[in-house]
Amino acid sequence: MQGVVHMQRVVSLLPSTTEIVHALDCGDRLVGRSHECDHPAGVTDLPVVTEPKVWLEGDSGAIDRQVKAILEQALSVYKVHGEVLRDLAPDVVLTQSQCEVCAVSADDVQRAVDDHLDGHAEVVALEPNGLADVLGDIRRVAAALDVADRGERLARSMEQRIEAIRDRTASLPRRRVVTLEWIDPLMAAGNWMPTLLEAAGGEELFGVAGAHSPWLDWEAVRAADPDAIVVLPCGFDLERTRSEAEQLRNLPGWSSLTAVTTGRVALVDGHRFFNRPGPRLVESTEILAEILHPDTFPPRYRDGAWEPMS
CATH class of the missing domain: 3.40.50.1980 (Nitrogenase molybdenum iron protein domain)
Known part of the structure:
Protein backbone atom coordinates (compact mmCIF):
# COMPACT_ATOMS: atom_id res chain seq x y z
CA MET A 1 0.00 0.00 0.00
CA GLN A 2 1.37 3.35 -1.00
CA GLY A 3 2.12 5.82 1.78
CA VAL A 4 0.18 9.07 2.07
CA VAL A 5 2.07 12.03 0.61
CA HIS A 6 2.34 14.91 3.10
CA MET A 7 1.20 18.24 1.65
CA GLN A 8 3.44 21.00 2.98
CA ARG A 9 1.55 23.42 5.23
CA VAL A 10 2.53 27.10 5.04
CA VAL A 11 1.58 30.12 7.16
CA SER A 12 2.33 33.50 5.58
CA LEU A 13 2.52 36.48 7.91
CA LEU A 14 3.11 39.11 5.21
CA PRO A 15 0.91 40.23 2.31
CA SER A 16 3.98 40.13 0.05
CA THR A 17 4.91 36.54 0.93
CA THR A 18 1.31 35.46 0.44
CA GLU A 19 1.48 36.91 -3.07
CA ILE A 20 4.87 35.26 -3.66
CA VAL A 21 3.52 31.86 -2.63
CA HIS A 22 0.64 32.22 -5.09
CA ALA A 23 2.94 33.45 -7.86
CA LEU A 24 4.96 30.25 -7.31
CA ASP A 25 1.73 28.27 -7.86
CA CYS A 26 1.79 27.03 -4.26
CA GLY A 27 -1.32 28.79 -2.98
CA ASP A 28 -2.92 25.46 -2.09
CA ARG A 29 -0.29 25.01 0.63
CA LEU A 30 -1.34 28.11 2.56
CA VAL A 31 -3.22 27.29 5.75
CA GLY A 32 -2.96 30.61 7.59
CA ARG A 33 -2.30 34.31 6.99
CA SER A 34 -1.70 37.67 8.64
CA HIS A 35 -4.51 40.12 9.34
CA GLU A 36 -3.31 42.20 6.36
CA CYS A 37 -3.12 39.49 3.68
CA ASP A 38 -5.88 40.26 1.17
CA HIS A 39 -4.62 39.21 -2.26
CA PRO A 40 -5.26 37.22 -4.41
CA ALA A 41 -8.95 36.38 -4.16
CA GLY A 42 -9.78 33.70 -1.63
CA VAL A 43 -6.88 34.46 0.71
CA THR A 44 -9.17 36.19 3.19
CA ASP A 45 -10.92 32.87 3.82
CA LEU A 46 -7.80 31.54 5.58
CA PRO A 47 -7.47 31.63 9.39
CA VAL A 48 -5.83 34.81 10.73
CA VAL A 49 -2.71 34.29 12.85
CA THR A 50 -1.76 37.89 13.74
CA GLU A 51 -3.37 41.14 14.77
CA PRO A 52 -2.25 44.59 15.94
CA LYS A 53 -2.01 44.99 19.72
CA VAL A 54 -3.64 48.39 19.24
CA TRP A 55 -5.93 49.11 16.31
CA LEU A 56 -4.41 52.27 14.91
CA GLU A 57 -6.89 55.02 14.15
CA GLY A 58 -6.91 58.60 12.95
CA ASP A 59 -4.81 60.40 10.37
CA SER A 60 -1.16 59.69 9.61
CA GLY A 61 0.02 61.96 12.42
CA ALA A 62 -2.13 60.21 15.01
CA ILE A 63 -1.02 56.77 13.80
CA ASP A 64 2.63 57.83 13.99
CA ARG A 65 2.20 58.98 17.59
CA GLN A 66 0.45 55.75 18.60
CA VAL A 67 3.14 53.55 17.04
CA LYS A 68 5.97 55.54 18.61
CA ALA A 69 4.30 55.32 22.03
CA ILE A 70 4.14 51.53 21.74
CA LEU A 71 7.77 51.22 20.62
CA GLU A 72 8.99 53.56 23.36
CA GLN A 73 7.64 51.01 25.87
CA ALA A 74 9.72 48.32 24.14
CA LEU A 75 6.49 46.57 23.14
CA SER A 76 5.67 44.79 19.90
CA VAL A 77 3.11 46.42 17.65
CA TYR A 78 1.58 43.04 16.70
CA LYS A 79 0.84 39.75 18.37
CA VAL A 80 0.78 36.16 17.16
CA HIS A 81 -2.19 33.94 18.01
CA GLY A 82 -0.19 30.99 19.31
CA GLU A 83 -3.18 28.69 19.71
CA VAL A 84 -4.23 29.25 16.10
CA LEU A 85 -0.67 28.60 14.97
CA ARG A 86 -0.59 25.37 16.95
CA ASP A 87 -3.85 24.15 15.46
CA LEU A 88 -2.67 24.94 11.92
CA ALA A 89 0.55 22.95 12.50
CA PRO A 90 2.57 24.59 9.68
CA ASP A 91 5.80 23.20 8.29
CA VAL A 92 6.93 26.64 7.13
CA VAL A 93 6.19 30.12 8.53
CA LEU A 94 7.02 33.12 6.36
CA THR A 95 7.76 36.42 8.11
CA GLN A 96 10.18 39.38 8.02
CA SER A 97 12.97 40.96 10.03
CA GLN A 98 13.12 44.31 8.27
CA CYS A 99 10.56 46.53 9.97
CA GLU A 100 8.95 46.19 13.41
CA VAL A 101 6.19 48.60 12.40
CA CYS A 102 5.22 46.85 9.15
CA ALA A 103 4.46 43.36 10.48
CA VAL A 104 5.00 40.97 13.38
CA SER A 105 8.71 40.64 14.20
CA ALA A 106 10.77 37.55 13.39
CA ASP A 107 11.64 37.20 17.09
CA ASP A 108 7.96 37.09 18.07
CA VAL A 109 7.27 34.52 15.36
CA GLN A 110 10.17 32.32 16.44
CA ARG A 111 9.02 32.54 20.05
CA ALA A 112 5.50 31.47 19.07
CA VAL A 113 6.89 28.57 17.03
CA ASP A 114 9.06 27.45 19.95
CA ASP A 115 6.24 27.79 22.50
CA HIS A 116 3.36 26.31 20.50
CA LEU A 117 5.00 24.04 17.93
CA ASP A 118 8.03 22.91 19.95
CA GLY A 119 10.17 24.54 17.30
CA HIS A 120 8.91 22.09 14.68
CA ALA A 121 8.45 24.57 11.86
CA GLU A 122 10.92 26.35 9.61
CA VAL A 123 10.77 30.12 10.08
CA VAL A 124 11.83 31.95 6.93
CA ALA A 125 12.46 35.60 7.86
CA LEU A 126 12.90 37.91 4.89
CA GLU A 127 14.73 41.25 4.90
CA PRO A 128 14.08 43.00 1.58
CA ASN A 129 16.11 46.19 1.80
CA GLY A 130 16.50 46.68 -1.96
CA LEU A 131 15.15 45.27 -5.19
CA ALA A 132 17.93 42.67 -5.40
CA ASP A 133 16.91 41.49 -1.91
CA VAL A 134 13.28 41.16 -3.02
CA LEU A 135 14.33 38.94 -5.91
CA GLY A 136 16.58 36.97 -3.59
CA ASP A 137 13.73 36.55 -1.10
CA ILE A 138 11.53 35.13 -3.85
CA ARG A 139 14.21 32.54 -4.46
CA ARG A 140 14.44 31.84 -0.70
CA VAL A 141 10.70 31.28 -0.40
CA ALA A 142 10.79 29.02 -3.45
CA ALA A 143 13.64 27.00 -1.94
CA ALA A 144 11.72 26.60 1.34
CA LEU A 145 8.75 25.32 -0.67
CA ASP A 146 11.00 23.02 -2.70
CA VAL A 147 10.18 24.77 -5.98
CA ALA A 148 13.51 26.53 -6.56
CA ASP A 149 13.12 26.37 -10.33
CA ARG A 150 9.84 28.29 -10.18
CA GLY A 151 11.45 30.91 -7.96
CA GLU A 152 14.26 31.37 -10.44
CA ARG A 153 11.79 31.78 -13.32
CA LEU A 154 9.69 34.29 -11.38
CA ALA A 155 12.68 36.37 -10.29
CA ARG A 156 14.14 36.40 -13.80
CA SER A 157 10.79 37.35 -15.31
CA MET A 158 10.50 40.30 -12.92
CA GLU A 159 14.05 41.40 -13.74
CA GLN A 160 13.38 41.21 -17.46
CA ARG A 161 10.12 43.13 -17.28
CA ILE A 162 11.69 45.92 -15.20
CA GLU A 163 14.68 46.01 -17.55
CA ALA A 164 12.28 46.40 -20.50
CA ILE A 165 10.80 49.49 -18.83
CA ARG A 166 14.30 50.83 -18.19
CA ASP A 167 15.12 50.39 -21.89
CA ARG A 168 12.03 52.36 -22.91
CA THR A 169 12.86 55.27 -20.57
CA ALA A 170 16.60 55.39 -21.29
CA SER A 171 16.30 58.22 -23.83
CA LEU A 172 13.54 60.14 -22.02
Missing part, protein backbone atom coordinates in the same frame (compact mmCIF):
# COMPACT_ATOMS: atom_id res chain seq x y z
CA PRO A 173 14.03 63.17 -19.73
CA ARG A 174 14.86 62.19 -16.15
CA ARG A 175 12.23 63.52 -13.75
CA ARG A 176 13.45 64.68 -10.33
CA VAL A 177 11.05 63.04 -7.90
CA VAL A 178 10.11 63.21 -4.24
CA THR A 179 8.24 60.15 -3.02
CA LEU A 180 6.22 60.47 0.19
CA GLU A 181 5.89 57.17 2.04
CA TRP A 182 4.34 58.95 5.01
CA ILE A 183 2.70 62.36 5.33
CA ASP A 184 2.82 63.37 9.00
CA PRO A 185 5.68 63.44 9.69
CA LEU A 186 7.03 63.47 6.14
CA MET A 187 9.03 60.45 5.04
CA ALA A 188 10.62 59.67 1.68
CA ALA A 189 10.64 56.18 0.17
CA GLY A 190 13.89 54.23 0.32
CA ASN A 191 14.59 50.49 -0.02
CA TRP A 192 13.53 49.28 -3.49
CA MET A 193 11.73 52.47 -4.51
CA PRO A 194 14.72 54.47 -5.86
CA THR A 195 15.61 51.54 -8.12
CA LEU A 196 12.05 51.32 -9.46
CA LEU A 197 12.02 55.07 -10.03
CA GLU A 198 15.30 54.93 -11.92
CA ALA A 199 13.91 52.22 -14.19
CA ALA A 200 10.77 54.30 -14.73
CA GLY A 201 12.76 57.34 -15.86
CA GLY A 202 12.99 59.21 -12.58
CA GLU A 203 15.50 60.21 -9.92
CA GLU A 204 14.61 59.90 -6.24
CA LEU A 205 15.87 63.05 -4.50
CA PHE A 206 15.96 61.86 -0.87
CA GLY A 207 15.47 58.10 -0.52
CA VAL A 208 18.49 55.85 -1.02
CA ALA A 209 18.31 52.44 -2.69
CA GLY A 210 18.83 49.62 -0.20
CA ALA A 211 18.48 51.91 2.84
CA HIS A 212 15.52 52.48 5.16
CA SER A 213 13.13 55.28 4.28
CA PRO A 214 14.35 58.62 5.70
CA TRP A 215 12.39 61.33 7.49
CA LEU A 216 12.11 64.55 5.48
CA ASP A 217 12.57 68.20 6.29
CA TRP A 218 9.95 70.18 4.42
CA GLU A 219 12.28 73.09 3.76
CA ALA A 220 14.69 70.69 2.06
CA VAL A 221 11.85 69.54 -0.19
CA ARG A 222 10.99 73.14 -1.04
CA ALA A 223 14.62 73.88 -1.85
CA ALA A 224 14.85 70.78 -4.07
CA ASP A 225 11.69 71.85 -5.96
CA PRO A 226 11.01 68.44 -7.56
CA ASP A 227 9.59 67.92 -11.03
CA ALA A 228 7.13 65.37 -9.65
CA ILE A 229 5.81 64.17 -6.29
CA VAL A 230 4.44 60.68 -5.76
CA VAL A 231 2.34 60.21 -2.61
CA LEU A 232 2.19 56.56 -1.50
CA PRO A 233 1.66 56.30 2.28
CA CYS A 234 2.48 52.85 3.62
CA GLY A 235 -0.63 50.75 4.12
CA PHE A 236 -3.06 53.28 2.61
CA ASP A 237 -5.25 52.53 -0.39
CA LEU A 238 -6.02 55.18 -3.00
CA GLU A 239 -9.10 56.51 -1.23
CA ARG A 240 -7.24 56.88 2.07
CA THR A 241 -4.26 58.46 0.31
CA ARG A 242 -6.56 60.98 -1.37
CA SER A 243 -7.97 61.99 2.01
CA GLU A 244 -4.59 62.18 3.78
CA ALA A 245 -2.92 64.14 0.98
CA GLU A 246 -5.20 67.13 1.54
CA GLN A 247 -3.02 68.26 4.45
CA LEU A 248 -0.10 68.71 2.05
CA ARG A 249 -1.84 71.83 0.70
CA ASN A 250 -1.25 73.51 4.08
CA LEU A 251 2.54 73.20 3.86
CA PRO A 252 4.23 76.58 3.30
CA GLY A 253 5.13 77.06 -0.34
CA TRP A 254 3.26 73.94 -1.51
CA SER A 255 1.29 75.76 -4.21
CA SER A 256 4.43 77.24 -5.77
CA LEU A 257 6.34 73.95 -6.20
CA THR A 258 7.09 73.00 -9.80
CA ALA A 259 5.43 69.60 -9.33
CA VAL A 260 2.24 71.33 -8.17
CA THR A 261 2.10 74.09 -10.77
CA THR A 262 2.70 71.59 -13.60
CA GLY A 263 0.16 69.06 -12.31
CA ARG A 264 2.70 66.35 -11.54
CA VAL A 265 1.58 65.30 -8.08
CA ALA A 266 0.34 61.71 -8.17
CA LEU A 267 -1.67 59.91 -5.50
CA VAL A 268 -0.98 56.18 -5.48
CA ASP A 269 -2.39 53.00 -3.96
CA GLY A 270 0.73 52.07 -2.01
CA HIS A 271 -1.08 49.34 -0.08
CA ARG A 272 -1.64 47.17 -3.17
CA PHE A 273 1.55 47.96 -5.00
CA PHE A 274 4.64 49.83 -3.83
CA ASN A 275 4.62 48.86 -0.15
CA ARG A 276 4.62 45.10 -0.88
CA PRO A 277 8.05 43.68 -1.82
CA GLY A 278 6.81 40.95 -4.11
CA PRO A 279 5.68 40.23 -7.68
CA ARG A 280 3.63 43.42 -8.05
CA LEU A 281 6.74 45.60 -7.91
CA VAL A 282 6.77 45.14 -11.69
CA GLU A 283 3.33 46.74 -11.96
CA SER A 284 4.55 49.40 -9.51
CA THR A 285 7.36 50.27 -11.92
CA GLU A 286 4.88 50.46 -14.79
CA ILE A 287 2.71 52.83 -12.73
CA LEU A 288 5.70 55.10 -12.06
CA ALA A 289 6.60 55.15 -15.76
CA GLU A 290 2.99 56.03 -16.59
CA ILE A 291 3.05 58.90 -14.06
CA LEU A 292 6.41 60.31 -15.14
CA HIS A 293 6.14 59.77 -18.90
CA PRO A 294 2.46 59.73 -19.92
CA ASP A 295 3.30 60.42 -23.58
CA THR A 296 5.22 57.15 -23.79
CA PHE A 297 3.27 54.90 -21.42
CA PRO A 298 -0.52 54.61 -21.95
CA PRO A 299 -2.73 55.18 -18.85
CA ARG A 300 -3.40 51.52 -18.00
CA TYR A 301 -3.45 52.06 -14.23
CA ARG A 302 -4.80 55.59 -13.90
CA ASP A 303 -7.94 55.97 -11.75
CA GLY A 304 -7.52 52.44 -10.39
CA ALA A 305 -4.02 52.40 -8.91
CA TRP A 306 -3.22 56.11 -9.10
CA GLU A 307 -4.69 59.49 -9.92
CA PRO A 308 -3.41 63.06 -10.30
CA MET A 309 -3.89 65.25 -7.25
CA SER A 310 -6.48 67.76 -8.39
